[in-house]
Amino acid sequence: MKYFDYTATTPVDSEVLETYINTTKKFFANTTSLHRLGEESNHMYEVCTRRIKDIIGVNNHKLVYTSNATEANNLAIFGTVLKYEKAKIITTKIEHPSVYNVFKELEDKYEVIYLNVNNEGIIDLKQLKEEMNQDVVLVSIMWVNNILGSVQPIKEVIDIVKKYKKAHLHVDCVQGICKVIPNFNFNDIDMFTFSTHKIYGPKGIGGLFVREGIELNKRLYGSSSQFSIKPGTFDLSLVASTAKCFIKFYNKTCEHKEDVKKKYLYLREKLEKNNQIVFNTNGDNISYYILNISLIGIRGETIVHTLERDEIYVSTGSSCSSKLAKPEKTIYAISESNERSTSTIRISLSFLTTYEEIDALVDAINKITNGVKWLWRMIWY
Numbered sequence: 001m002k003y004f005d006y007t008a009t010t011p012v013d014s015e016v017l018e019t020y021i022n023t024t025k026k027f028f029a030n031t032t033s034l035h036r037l038g039e040e041s042n043h044m045y046e047v048c049t050r051r052i053k054d055i056i057g058v059n060n061h062k063l064v065y066t067s068n069a070t071e072a073n074n075l076a077i078f079g080t081v082l083k084y085e086k087a088k089i090i091t092t093k094i095e096h097p098s099v100y101n102v103f104k105e106l107e108d109k110y111e112v113i114y115l116n117v118n119n120e121g122i123i124d125l126k127q128l129k130e131e132m133n134q135d136v137v138l139v140s141i142m143w144v145n146n147i148l149g150s151v152q153p154i155k156e157v158i159d160i161v162k163k164y165k166k167a168h169l170h171v172d173c174v175q176g177i178c179k180v181i182p183n184f185n186f187n188d189i190d191m192f193t194f195s196t197h198k199i200y201g202p203k204g205i206g207g208l209f210v211r212e213g214i215e216l217n218k219r220l221y222g223s224s225s226q227f228s229i230k231p232g233t234f235d236l237s238l239v240a241s242t243a244k245c246f247i248k249f250y251n252k253t254c255e256h257k258e259d260v261k262k263k264y265l266y267l268r269e270k271l272e273k274n275n276q277i278v279f280n281t282n283g284d285n286i287s288y289y290i291l292n293i294s295l296i297g298i299r300g301e302t303i304v305h306t307l308e309r310d311e312i313y314v315s316t317g318s319s320c321s322s323k324l325a326k327p328e329k330t331i332y333a334i335s336e337s338n339e340r341s342t343s344t345i346r347i348s349l350s351f352l353t354t355y356e357e358i359d360a361l362v363d364a365i366n367k368i369t370n371g372v373k374w375l376w377r378m379i380w381y
C-alpha cells in the first residue's frame, strides 16, 4: 500500500495507541466523580491539558475537547455569532467545509464576507482591511489550506483584526499544527482549532482553544464539565492520546518539515517532466505537506480509482466532499477554471512517506496521462 492521503487522516502511532490502551485500563473512572478514582482521572485530565498548553506555549486559553475539528469549528463560529442579533462576519472562499458551510448557514441573518484568494491560494489582506469595521464580530481564517497547502499570513491578520475591539479571530489550525512553524503567537488568537487524528492520534477528539474571558453562546446544556461549553462525560484516553501526540510530534515539527520538504521537491521535480500536469500548489507560502495537481480532461474521481488499482491512495480534495463530483471549490477559487477544478487530485505527504512510494506514484500518474494521450491520438487520426 502506498498512502498519500495524510491530510485526510493519519495512521495512529503505536506509542499513542499504547497510551490510549493504558489510560483506558488505569483511568476508567469519570473525571467528575467525587471519590479518589474520579480525582485521579481528573488529575490526569488536568496534567494532559497543561502539557498540551505548555508545549504550544499557550497561557491564557481554556482548552475544550470536542469530538473532532468539525465540532470545534462549529462551536467557535456559532458560539460567537449567535450572541448577536445583527453583525458582520468574515471568512475566506477556501475554508474547510466545517467553517465555510457554517458561514453559509449564517448568511440569512448576518452580513457574510468571503475573502478572495490569489492564484497561490493566499488571502487578500487589502480586502480584509477594507472589510473590517465596528460591526465585525468574527473573522475566521484557516492557517494552512487543506487542499493546496497554502499558508495564510496569520500574523498580519492578527495585527489587522486586533484593532477592532468587538471582533474575535478564529483560526482553523488543523493542517498547520505539527507541520508548520508558526510565525505568530497562539496567545494572540482568540480561538483556534486542532484535530488529533491529523497528527497520528485516534479519531474522536479535536479541540478548541478559547481565550479566557470569551463567553461562547451555549449549544449544549448539561453538567459543568469542560466549562459547561461541552458538557458530558468525555473519553480521558482520547485526551491522554492527544497529549501524547503533542509530546511526541510537536517538537519535531521543524525536523519533519525539512524531511517532507525534500520529498515534496523530489516529487514535484519528477512530475514537472510531465507536461500534461497542471500544478495547483504554487509559490513560497506552502506547507510542503500537500501537492495539488490537475490532469486536465480526466475527472479527479477517475484518477483516484485508477491509482487505487495499484494500491496507491490519493484524494480528490477534502475528505468531507471528496465523494461529490463537483468542481473543487478551492481550486476553482484560485483558477476560475472548471477544467482544473474537476480534474484535481491532492497528494499529501508525511515523514512516513518513502522515496520508493513517490517513484511508484509518479510512474502510475505518467501511465494515466500516457494512456489518455494515446486515446486522443486514436480519436484524432
Ligand code: PLP
Pocket (backbone or CB within 6 Å): 007, 008, 067, 068, 069, 070, 071, 073, 096, 098, 142, 144, 145, 146, 172, 174, 175, 195, 196, 206, 318, 319, 320
Ligand atoms: N479543518 C481542516 C483544515 C481540515 O483539513 C479538516 C479535515 O480534513 C477539518 C477542519 C475537520 O477535521 P475533523 O475531521 O477532525 O472534523
